[in-house]
Amino acid sequence: MRNHSAAPVIFVLLGFSDYPEFQILLFLIFLVIYVITVMGNLGMIAIIAVNPKLHTPMYFFLKHLSFVDFCYSTIVTPKLLENLVAEDRAMSLPTCITQFFFATTCALIDPFMLAVMAYDRFVAICNPLLYIVIMSQKRCALLMAAAYSWGILFSLLFTYSLLVLSFCGTNIINNFICDYSGILSSSCSDKHFSELILFIVANFNMFSTLVVIISSYIFIFVTVMKMHSIRARCKAFSTCASHLIAVGMFYGTVLFLYCIPHAKSSWFTNKLGSVFYTVVIPMLNPLIYSLRNNEVKETFRKLLDTKRFSH
Template sequence: MMISDKNQSSTAIFILLGFSEYPEFQTLLFLLFLVIYVVSVMGNLGMIAIIAVNPKLHTPMYFFLKHLSIVDFCYSTVVTPKLLENIVAEDRTMSISTCLTQFFFFATCAFTDTFMLAVMAYDRFVAICNPLLYMVIMSQKCCSLLMAAAYSWGVLFSLLFTFSLLTLSFCGTNIINNFVCDYSGILYNACSDKHFSELILFIFANFNMFSTLIVIISSYIFIFVTVMKMARHKAFSTCASHLTAVGVFYGTVLFLYCIPNTQSSWFTIKVGSVFYTVIIPMLNPLIYSLRNNEVKETIKKLMGKNDFSPN
């Protein structure tokens, strides 16, 4: 029986419908997503380069921002090229191994992103609530360990979810009414018992979401209390970019959690998925550059071909 299930799964194929139900908009959608992807790649690689070339930006906050840009670059690269291919290609089929591989990297980036946003909130908490000990607490070793933990968190959770999908069997042709091989879409098509995989999704997705949210909310409660006591409202402005990024990311994900999995909701789910997989990786470098004077000054100096050596 197990051999039969494996044989069925090995011959199973997946079809990503994407936005194929709107053939009249295919050219417009291709151009739109291509522009978004180019802006995302340039923005994130640009942010990495800006932080690398300016010694003044070699601080814990920008160290974390650089790694957030690396993850966002990978995030959009895992999803968007396949989305563009499916818009122009008539054959939207992919093997189960290809689908699960895309899911693994997609999930790794998503889980790493949530952990990094929590780490960046903790960094702002230490900077504002313990400024005299900031460089001691957030030492280079500590920052490296936190980033190693973020990447490990993403990989381990992604492996767990991927393994739970590998325990399932799939039969024949499977339709995913989305543009990416997401967990729910793959799980929906399984022709074996889904109880274990559904349990994994419920427990660990909620654990990841709420544990990182608790860190973020707790950090900002302490920050808010400290700022109010010290009457240093300008200190809170250093958190504005991060709060914006957190609000956009978690707002979109929580919104998708609240949508019931009905046929009428698939369009809303796809639009929401576009937002947090394609648009947010483009928005993050814009948010941090437009609201950050040090980054803007670095960009101006780069354009003016000035050096960054200290005076």
């Protein structure tokens, strides 16, 4: 961190400070969302772990998606809650960079995980007889290792592109999280290399995973339409419904944020999009997968019945 000024480098997260009359209300809303997120994702992990029927590739990936969503929300939301009630919203450069690194890691793992889950559905529907062979425990573990390696590697690259910049004095980030664009705009040195890294890596990450997802569902759609039984078609589409909803929310929000013009009037809309992307989606994912899955709901009922019986 080549900082030429002797003064300490500080980042101030404005968050939602422009609306002081709503600070308490927002705090309560985000607190409820965070509690639901933690309970939902950890509950999903516990349910999958205790039910042997759920020890399949699909639920293996879902368990890791829940873990990533839990980590993502825990990295972002507590600091958001703190800034809603604290007068001092300042963060040191190392703290800001650390939050950025871990949040970016989770954000990069998510689309890779969704692409892997789309591939899993493709194999299950298009090659059902070879599903157990293709989606073996070894391959599932390799895919998850690739997902985490993907996120960490590119997050390190993003972080390095920020660490080579110079920062001076106090810097304002008009957001509730240390995001890449906010840190980048605070730099007092040449940003060409960092902007190039952002453009290449972000677009490659999004479009490559989106191609896998779209390709998988094209093959799935063609295969399902060849089925003669309407019941079989409905069952096949039902197994993909939860994943399609999760994909639609994730990529819809990303495209929405990409389409926002970089103007002062768009900052509030940008914050709302970021809230949905970093706070709301991690809460909705376990709800979507659990509400549309009979096996998960049945396991949850059994756990509740066991708890009542023990009391």
